[in-house]
Amino acid sequence: MGQRVGWRAVAAALLVAALGATSGALGAQPRPKTGGTLNIASPIDVDTLDIHKTGTVLTGSMLGMTVFDRLVEWNVKLEIVPGLAESWQASRDGLHWTFQLRRGVKFHDGTPFNADAVKANFERVARDRVRARTRVFGEVKAVEVVDDHTVRFVMDRPKGFHVMLENLSSYNGPIISPAALKQGKVTVGTGPFRFVEHRPGERLVLEANREYWAGRPPLDRIVWRTIPDPATRVRMLETGEVDAATVIPFQDVARLQRRQDLTVQAPRMVVFYIIPMNTQRGPLKDVRVRQALNYAVDKEQINRTVLFGLGRPMDSAMSSAQRPYYKRAGGYEYNPERAKQLLREAGYGSGLKLKFRVPARRHPGGEQISEAVQGYLAAVGVQAELETLEWATFESVTARPLDRNDTDLYFYWWGGADPDLSLAFILHSDRWPPRGANRGFYKNPRIDELLVAGRMEADLRRRVQIYGEVQEAIVKDAPWIFLTEVTVGTAWRPHVKALSVIPTTTLDVRGAWLDR
Amino acid sequence: MGRFRRYLLARLLFVLPTLLGVSLLAFGLIHLIPGDPARLIAGDDATDETIRDIQAAYGLDRPLHIQYLIYLGNLARGQLGVSIRSGRPILEEIAPRFLNTLQLALAAILLTVAAGIPLGVLAASRRRTALDRLSMLAALCGIATPVFWLGILFQIVFAVWLQWLPSGGTGGLRYLLLPAFTLAAFSVANVARLTRASLLEILGQDFIRTARAKGLTEPAILFGHALRNALIPTLTFLSLQFGFLLGGAVLTETVFSYSGIGRYLVQSIFFRDYPVVQGVILIIACSYILVNLVADLLYSWADPRISY
Secondary structure (H helix, E strand, O other), rough: OOOOOHHHHHHHHHHHHHHHHOOOOOOOOOOOOOOEEEEEEEEEEOOOOOOHHHHHHHHEEEEEEEHOOEEEEEOOOOEEEEEEEEEEEEEOOEEEEEEEOOOOOOOOOOEOHHHHHHHHHHHHHHHHHHHHHHHHHOOOOEEEEEOOOEEEEEEOOOOOOOHHHHHHHHOOOOOOOOHHOOOOOOOOOOOOOOEEEEEEOOOEEEOOOOOOOOOOOOOOOEEEEEEEOOHHHHHHHHHHOOOOOEEHHHHHHHHHHOOOOOOOEEEEEEEEEEEEOOOOHHHHOOOOHHHHHHHHHHHHHHHHHOOOOOOEEEEOOOOOOOOOOOOOOOOOOOOHHHHHHHHHHOOOOEEEEEEEEEEEEOOOOHHHHHHHHHHHHHOOOOEEEEEEHHHHHHHHOOOOOOOHHOOOOOEEEOOOOOHHHHHHHOOOOOHOOOOOOOHHHHHHHHHHHHHHHHOOOOOOOHHHHHHHHHHHHHHHHOOOOEEEEEOOEEEEEEEEEEEEEEEOOEOOOOOOEEEO | OOHHHHHHHHHHHHHHHHHHHHHHHHHHHHHHOOHHHHHHOOOOEEEEEEEEHHOOOOHOOOOHHHHHHHHHHHOOOOOOOEOOOOOOOOHHHHHHHHHHHHHHHHHHHHHHHHHHHHHHHHHHOOOOOOOHHHHHHHHHHHHHHHHHHHHHHHHHHHOOOOOOOOOOOOHHHHHHHHHHHHHHHEEEEEEHHHHHHHHHHHHHHHHHHHHHHHHHHHHHOOOOOOHHHHHHHHHHHHHHHHHHHHHHOHHHHHOOOOOOOOHHHHHHHHHOOHHHHHHHHHHHHHHHHHHHHHHHHHHHHHHHOOOO
């Protein structure tokens, strides 16, 4: 795995992807032009400049991917490729992970990147008790410097191959200059862009790192503008005040796609909308009731009306973007008669009452979808009392332990490139609150077994098989109301090239260039 | 010590208990709503152990009254603390946003004074003419129009159609104009109506008749005698409005994606960034107190019969 992925190769690959998706012109690829400033509107400001602490994917796109590198990276095809590490090996027991680091890489402050820097970063995170610890380094016992360009992670319990790499490539995984950290500066990395300025709530300015190890990026400057109001974001794109804008409202995606002078991409993401059900409480213990609720909801219609057709009704326990693990395991068609019949069989022919919670203004369309679901459920005699809670409250209320948890149904957005993240975190019985995000309290010994096997399996074909079995079992067992796969719309003006939307909802601006 | 200085001192003495009350209220209210910043930092997939670690790191695991006392102790040393969300000192987070809000509030108030008072005077001096009715109708529209709607209208006209001004964002004067005009619309209308009403009342009083009898010209009566007397209600309104604007105009800031203190406060409440919420509220309270004090001092300028 020692091949070197040059920057230009990555840029070219992204370019092909962008061209293929937009104009279909697969002829000669124009050479990226150097120079210019990309103005891009983002709905949020970076939540923190300390990338190890960030909790938002967009901060990863804005700051994490530009100013910093990680040991390993995702590409658009959702493959792990070398980053600051050129190659890696795991011991058979999954306890020792050795990475060979790229040579000749320097941080923006001129200090060299080496094994000591990696060690310093991972120790910082473990010591700081910050978010990144859970995601990336929860199981790291020690980081050993083997030599200047070799580093070894010692885990305190076996770590699955894909999980380890996914964690290292996550938005909390960047390597910061230890010398800068000592001076209290958190914005010095090795990435293709240098940090210039951050005006809170206003803008984040970056400039090209001309000494980047893979060659300088095409753009001179990137200005991320914080524009929380979606309508204003779209207007700014239309008037040309910004060159690109992300998180475009669904209704505008459809409208902007009809315009000749804008490019809109809304690829299917590795995330999906579901309504997990409390499988340990009352009527929802009965799988027939859970299946009935699935038959009762018209996902096609929800997708058409609320998501303007940009989603895709789920037909498995994963998103179809989760290649290569996705398996079309089947879904529940809209069949209210079947729903009523199942409810009758389960002894709820005269109806039942459930508590249904949705976070306010958190997920695009979340409240509307929940209201639609409420309506569909009412039509088969299920009275769902819908409560809209502001996010922080929602998080506290739905994460209560089973004996104090009165939520029957809750609206959720979940997913991840790796099935271990997307499935185990909300389905393994180890993850019942307060120990994790399995807030539907799903418990199935066979699934538990498969999830652990999938996590520890290094062989891709075996993994695909394992997770295929999981998807089939989960669809049948219906711990969630399966809704739709989700997209995030990003749009840009025609002179912007090679902007790339990765299905992990990441926006990759590193290889972008301006044709003018 | 003069009476005025004594008055000033007494007013300033009240500031401390007021701020103490505000800090207690802010602390109590934000902790009353359910939700936990540690959980939001930790993410959905976190274990309780991680959440407890984070709570300990930010001192959120201690009893509430201890947390409040620690907070007060830090305040006494002039420290507002560190944002849970960004990890940066709160003063650094607030300062640029407060300056943005201050600029916006000042611009809106200047526009209000520059447009509202002349409009009111014009309407009063041309009472019961078409001009009067027209300007009062316009003022009624200004009061009745919701700011977010007006803001969007301005965006469409001046940013999308005419392309004179940016439709949103924060930066220099160009970014200030549309939100300032949006905010001013309401207060211009109010000031115009207030000025007109109180000017008309003053114009009916005896000393004005005396002035007329002395043979003074209408403009001399209007500007020399009537207007200053008529400004008291306007001043009251302006000071309240300015204090209100300093607290951040959330709707306008949201429509124009303007980075001000109001939007920041709302965001911080959603994230349960306790120290930030407390800090912002405290700073808003301080500016409100200051503005009120200045307004009280201005009263005695406008009407020397008011003295302290």
